[in-house]
Amino acid sequence: MYWTTDIPEDLNSFATQQDNVYYWADGTQMTRTGWVRRQEMPLEQVPEDVRWAVLAAENASFYSDPGVSPSGILRAASRMIGGGETQGGSTITQQYVKNAYLNQDQTFSRKYTEILLALKVDNAFSKDEILEGYLNTSWFGRGTYGIQRAAQAYYGKDVSELNASEGAFLASLLKGAGLYDPALGKANHARAVERWKWTLDRMVEIGKLSPEKRATFTRFPEPTQETGGRTELDGQQGYLVELAKSYITRSGKVSEAEFDLGGYQIYTTFDKTRTEELDKAVQAARKKLDPKKRKTDTFVRTGAATVGADGRILALYGGPGQLKQGFNESNAVTVPAGSAFAPFVYAAGLTDGVVKERDAPRSPVTPESTYNGQHDAAVMTPEGPYWDRNGKMVRGKNDGGKSWGENISLRRALADSVNTPFLQLGMDVGLDRLRVHAQRAGILASSLGPQVPAFALGNSTPSAIRMATAYGTFAAKGMHTEPYSVLRVSRNGADIPMAAPEPERAFTSEVAGEVTDALRDSLDSGAGRSARVPGARAAGKPGTTEDNKAAWFAGYTETEATAVVLYRMDLHKLELIPLDGVAGNRSRTVGSTLPADIWQAYEKAMAAHSR
Incomplete structure (x- = not known):
């Protein structure tokens, strides 16, 4: 089997990552994500301390082993015999073979081929060549393959500028970026710190870091780049990209790891003009807030979404920008309706x-x-x-x-x-x-x-997206279509099958019409009259809560619905705070006029565009 097993001539897709390209609904390019300009970093450009941080964490005997771990092979075989997965005990050579030539399946046949190829590769290439290939093809999370792009994604600098402490953190990501990227939560941060300490101590143990130098690394090297520093994701685009990615991985049955390999063309439902105008309307309303002058204006948060009557998510406002706040307010389910x-x-x-x-x-x-x-x-x-x-x-x-x-x-x-x-x-x-x-x-x-x-x-606590979707059911004369954010996906020219949502009857057209008539009265002469847009055939109403901890405005035309929510929450305490006095409001009526102001300004702007 050894002599009949050949090393493949071409690296597989795990070693040749591309970027993903997102398009607006009109077909124009919105943004790119991923690190398509993946740099093949020569091993000599990787600091020795960083190399040994990886080796200490993953395979300290790399330079002396035959490319495989006998004890690891025995463990894999015993797990196979016991009916379990065949993972465990892989050397860096085996991991490189898996990254460059094979797939990620945990099967005995794949593991057996991996072992044979690892032995072949160990004989065909020098240890430095194998280590270089491994460092350039391994997945470090945040859409990055290779330690050079990982250095840029987490620290905003080239790998040649990393020290042993930063290298020890990046080495922890090889165990699973989803578990060790500290930006993904407190539990992740704790795991990352623990693994970082262990790796540095392990470097001392194997003689590759002096105790004196180890003693200087007392503070965890927090990543300086929250999302890899990609300016293309500034503003609302980061929220749009994450929403579309989530839809693809769920409806297109594409794993996150596969998606991060890149090469996808994503044609979204997002309308560029609507997205820009909704952002402008929210920003204009938020100028009325003055946290320095009024304590009641602190912790004020806003979410908004526009959904077509046919389920297409056309625009959203998720917050000040994903690079500033990863939490998407338009998709939050924390505020009562x-x-x-x-x-x-x-x-x-x-x-x-x-x-x-x-x-x-x-x-x-x-x-x-x-x-x-x-x-x-x-x-x-x-x-x-x-x-x-x-x-x-x-x-x-x-x-x-x-x-x-x-x-x-x-x-x-x-x-x-x-x-x-x-x-x-x-x-x-x-x-x-x-x-x-x-x-x-x-x-x-x-x-x-x-x-x-x-x-x-x-x-109930629906998100702004879901509230807009539900109001859109009345706009669609009683037909409900599940909200979706992607029209079509292809990879290298081949379409990816997507399960398109189908409309279903929720209410009769007569019932939907009666609701619309009442909500048009609301805008004409009722509770929503302050948000009325002259000349627009719209329906809508404000929403308040008894304890005054949330304010809504939801409205629709014949083709789309928009919901705006405003609330106060300290994200450290995760508790809703009353809206009393927000923006200097002294009215005895609970709630806030800001959601209605946002909706009205947005609808006026869109009406102007349609002329």
């Missing part, structure tokens, strides 16, 4: 009707059906008032404590954002049925809140 959830309660009532008495059949609901709009109206069940676990009668509350009379039509209540009718309507429809309809509209089950009366008042 509040009264922005009311249209789904209304649609559920129009669809299913209500039951107000025990064992009574369901009776139909129309836009003119009346409910109690009084502030502090008690929530009723067929058995009487609803009591919570503390023995307290549950009552509805309207914004500003305003009462709207004992008989207000549901259409008017939705237009004027009156909470108490929808709290009761949710109970009459049935919270279980309300849950079903919310999911059909596009709200993820994982973000739906507990089935208590407050469920009808938005204790």
Whole structure:
């Protein structure tokens, strides 16, 4: 087998990484990611301390072993016999063979070929040639293959400028960048520090680092480049790229490791003009915040998204930029929907009707059906008032404590954002049925809140993307399409099969039309009138929460929907903070006008572009 096994003439794709190219929806190039200009770094340009950091961590006997580890082979064989994977005990030569010539499968046949090739390679090449090849083809995370690009991705400098301490950290990434990149979380950081210390101590143990020099490395060499320093991902583009990548790995069944090899052409759904205008609208609104002057303006966060009626994600605002904040606000599921959830309660009532008495059949609901709009109206069940676990009668509350009379039509209540009718309507429809309809509209089950009366008042926490998607269901006349961010993907000219989402009926066109009529009233003369765009045939409403910890505005035209959320959260404590006084707002009405301001400015800008 040894003599009949030949070393392949060509390196495989793991050793020849390309970049990935992203395109806007109009086909123009958006950005490139990956390190297509992968530099083959000669071994002599890699500092000796860095080389030995890698060897100490991975294979200290590299220069004396025959290219394979006998004990490792025995361990792999025993695991195979026991029915387990064949991993474990690989030398650097074996790892190089796997990177350069084979695949990453954990099978006995692949492991056996790896061993034979490692023996062949060890005889055919010098140890320095093998080490050079290994350092130039290994995966270090952040889309990088090769220690030169790793040095740039984590420290922003050439490998020749690294010291032993930085080399020890990069060596830890060879065990799995997903586990040791400190930027990916506290647990990763702790693992990276522990592995870094062990590697330096191991260098001392094998005589490749003096104890005196080791003593100077007391502080972990924190990476200076959060995302490899790629300016192409500044602003919103970083969020767009991550969203598209996530969709591809999920729907296209492409692993992250495969994707990071590069060579993909990604044609996204993102509209460049919309993305720019949404960013401008958010920035203009945030200029009203003055954290230095008002403490209430600290920790204010904004997320926004535009989704087409056909499910295409057209634009989003995820934060100040991924290079500054990796957390994508448009995809966050931490903020309650509040009264922005009311249209789904209304649609559920129009669809299913209500039951107000025990064992009574369901009776139909129309836009003119009346409910109690009084502030502090008690929530009723067929058995009487609803009591919570503390023995307290549950009552509805309207914004500003305003009462709207004992008989207000549901259409008017939705237009004027009156909470108490929808709290009761949710109970009459049935919270279980309300849950079903919310999911059909596009709200993820994982973000739906507990089935208590407050469920009808938005204790669920959908992201801005999902809220826009759900409102888009009404824009699409009751048809729901799951949101998606990629139109087409190809690699080296060959299309990658993608599971395109199909529209499904969520509500009848009549029910969707009734919701739209009420939400148009909201913009014309109701709670959303401050966001009205003259000449635009739009529908929408603001959303608030009882504890004033979130403010929304969601609206739509016939072709797309946009949702904007604003809240305050200290990301260290992960607790929502009331919006009282944000941007100097002294109104007794809870919430904030900033989401409505953003929506209006954005819609005006897009209307101007369409002229």
